[in-house]
Amino acid sequence: MKNLTNLSFSNVKILNGFWKSRYDLNREVSLRAVYNRFEDTARFESLRFLYRETGRLPHIFYDSDVAKWIEAVGYLIEGNGGGYEEEQEIIDALVSDMAKNQLPDGYLNGHFIQVEPNNRFTDRSQHELYCAGHLIEAAIAYDKATGKHKFLSIMKKYIDCIERYFVTEKLASFTTCGHEEIELALIKLFDYTGEQRYLDLALFFLDQRGAAEEPEAYPNQFNKKYDQSDIPVRELDTAEGHAVRAMYLYIAMAEAARKTGDKALLDACRRLWRNVVDKKMYVTGGIGSGKTGEAFTREYDLPNLEAYSESCAAIGLILFALSMQKTELCAEYSAVIERVLYNGLLSSTSLDGKAFFYENPLEIHLDSVGKETSILPKRQIKLPIRHRVEVFGCSCCPPNINRIFARIGDIFFSANDESLVVNQYGSVSYEDEGTLIQMTTDYPNDGKVTLCVERSAYPELLLRIPEWCEQFTVSVPHTVRDGYIAIPADTGKVEIVFAMEPYFVECNPHSRANNGRVALCYGPVVYCLERLDNEFDLNALSIDPIAAVAVGDVQTEFGMRSLSASAMLDKDFPALYRKAKAEETPVVLTFRPYYSFANREECDMLIWLRRR
């Protein structure tokens, strides 16, 4: 395997355009919004160890919420080359509190130390190693960004404790955590420190998963597929169970496979990737369609109105793809990242940056909300939320969104010994000692990309041809290879135009929810109808996929072009049933990017229109 690597965001500058506005919105608004709501809800107090004073109970996953926010700050400091002093003060004080309250044996968990001191490591379902993992990731990011080592030393001491509890002295009542995360964090720490024991500990948890004799995490609700501990990880064939847990496990598996050359592990990752991408992924890149358990369900089960499609799962899929991208040069990994990026990830955040979706529905039908007119609200079937909120009881998504946008520079470039690979398009630059490359584009509003290579440590540039693109022009001599445009790196300035036209996609006919339907896209962006723009019963519309689609101007509100097309509306009639007449009226529809839905008042929304 060639020495493939992803080029870090720390060498990438987001210059302007589409991603600049998202990047800035995250650091200028969302980061502070999440912080404020987390202070309101006592999340930081968990690691300030204030429970006895305030009486505000630290939930078992509060440590991880805070950790992800710290990790985001770390990335922002690193990307900015410093700054974020106010946030650093908050974090330093918090680290101080952690140091003071860490138990003599290294144990560190806000909930268990304060609420259940006698129940440490007794219950697989209690997220202790999950919290530890997120704190390790945060500590690495903060250490790298600031050079302050205190947080990471705390975590290393905690890892010593974990090693003792789980490996050397086996004091814990279980072997693997009910929610994966520690595995990938330990591998990250191995990458950061070069210390083999962290990789070994990660491999221990991976090898034991589904192999160790240990209690079920959720004996009353879920089977062992739920936390991917039904069979040894190398035997996994299909994506099952809680989607975020699954992604975090797969990331660790891919990273471990690459580092150890473990072919069985890599093969498992490839099978799991195929199962997700070919059978269980929404057109938005969302995964985990099942509301109950936030879980994967059967193949092709992709309900729109009842979609779960958690924001964290979308982020998990991006991270899994980033890990797979390091194992082999394959355009599909980046294509999936692009799909999630512009759709299921962007939809997670309101256009003002202050509110978030936990679940990301693919349809809104207000008449189906509270349809059970005689049932008390608490007993009614829960339907997807129709608007984003600032904080939720289980608030894993908002800080996860903070940290993914803070490292968004990671998605653009990878490299092997010969080639610098451009995986995503945006107005960004990459600079290190040997290489300086600048990219200018209005992508995803326009397919024209200008690349200026000032200097390059790599003899060749590989530019990914987007999955949706059927025609392109390149201003210099080039070859096409495995879904990439190959150009000698000494070409200097290159202009590529990916022909960008609106197009309709269809879903595999085995999808009961989507067959006979089409979705309108423009470049990588999935569009939708909102009833505020289209005063019709959206399900009474049908469209011919060869319909001419008019491309409008870029709308300031959501930073993308609007699209419009003619469709047919079933004519209303008073009866409930009649002999089929199929009377229709032509109407003109206005489409907006899916990611921008639910930013005005609540209204119906639809992605998949009936095909004529």
Place this chain on the structure above:
Amino acid sequence: MKNLTNLSFSNVKILNGFWKSRYDLNREVSLRAVYNRFEDTARFESLRFLYRETGRLPHIFYDSDVAKWIEAVGYLIEGNGGGYEEEQEIIDALVSDMAKNQLPDGYLNGHFIQVEPNNRFTDRSQHELYCAGHLIEAAIAYDKATGKHKFLSIMKKYIDCIERYFVTEKLASFTTCGHEEIELALIKLFDYTGEQRYLDLALFFLDQRGAAEEPEAYPNQFNKKYDQSDIPVRELDTAEGHAVRAMYLYIAMAEAARKTGDKALLDACRRLWRNVVDKKMYVTGGIGSGKTGEAFTREYDLPNLEAYSESCAAIGLILFALSMQKTELCAEYSAVIERVLYNGLLSSTSLDGKAFFYENPLEIHLDSVGKETSILPKRQIKLPIRHRVEVFGCSCCPPNINRIFARIGDIFFSANDESLVVNQYGSVSYEDEGTLIQMTTDYPNDGKVTLCVERSAYPELLLRIPEWCEQFTVSVPHTVRDGYIAIPADTGKVEIVFAMEPYFVECNPHSRANNGRVALCYGPVVYCLERLDNEFDLNALSIDPIAAVAVGDVQTEFGMRSLSASAMLDKDFPALYRKAKAEETPVVLTFRPYYSFANREECDMLIWLRRR
């Protein structure tokens, strides 16, 4: 209002053809099947007062289960002019036990006397008056059929007790029952005995409903719409809440309105009828789409896979229509009866007569069953049952099916002063002193109907033109009036041919589940696809509603013609998404009557096909 009346089954003979086989299946198989299962499950023991001996707990609605079975036997004896000795022995012994155990003040309820003697009439939700109502209906039927008065005397004594508890001494903790039924039963008793006090008591319960200050029946689950006690009955506008409760109430309202000339009450019935028929009725005539609470939901909310559509609610709608049919001559009432009869009612029973549906789904999609692969079965979302069973915990439907088929003769004829009205078509005869008419037909397999009028007390015959019929011929001079063919009764022999062709229906476009879809029908019968006959993913099919449909022979298995038609199947492709190509393959589909679905091994079923 003209003196409209329904002509009783006691003068109707089911001679042969479609309804003869159903009538016989019910009396020869289903009646005994229900009896056996009810003995197995200790239902009869409730009224044998054996709880202390056997320890088998009589549930609060067991009395009503038994009552409906007795009522069915009563109708069968009446229709047969005697017989059913074995059943009579069972019933007589049971009546004897009831007499022995009836409390001195007249109170009679198997559950409360044996299990909760101190809780009589303390809880609206406990079905006591509901059970009383069914016992009254049973007693009337048995009294009329056998001339044995003991059962009805017991019930009259119980009614005295009820009157004391609820009206004169007001000893009960509530005013109206959480499940309607007593009201219609008391009106039936008024019809049978002519005693005004029974009508008065029914009117008391109707007037108090939604008007009395009384406790909520289900404060933790449902609001007052659930049992139609949120507003006074004359103010009801829309069908809400538990569908069977609603129907039983509406029947009593319609009957009371007719007897008292209460226009406000009749207007309410008409509004409720319109709301059900125009907004809340499946194409099968099923009602109550909501699984939670077996209830009406919002208008046009008619999910197919998740349909509840309880068998008892279908029966309730037939009975409501029969009551409305007496208030005015209007073909729509009989049209709705016809819709329910051949679809949502017939589907309730297996072709062998031994097993029953409680809920009647309009789609089966096996891949959606247990789709939550990581969730324990008990925590999974419950989907409709895929096969009929012999008895359920709440087994209201099977004996209700027994009693409706036992009185199926009631649906065919009504009359006013001038006209004998033929509402439904079948090979039956009607005979009383003044009238003898014989009808011969292969309906619903054929639209030809031959009527021989031997003698008629009515100067005119009115033959309902079926809702689905656009062309017909009549062999004698006739006029057409308000949806009826009018013929002088002295015509003697008449041959009518209702042109019967397969046709597609469409649903109101506001129905999210059905818009853009069509259902194939033949005469009054809704057809469906079963995957056993059509080896395709049924949702990947689409059909042009002008497709030629071939009419096959009558199939012995289900007693109807099979139909076949060409359709298009979306071509399979390996990816989950691709640019829309809409590649299709022509296929030939075989349709069978909806009522016959799920009589072989479990398989997918679909009524509403995508329209091309």
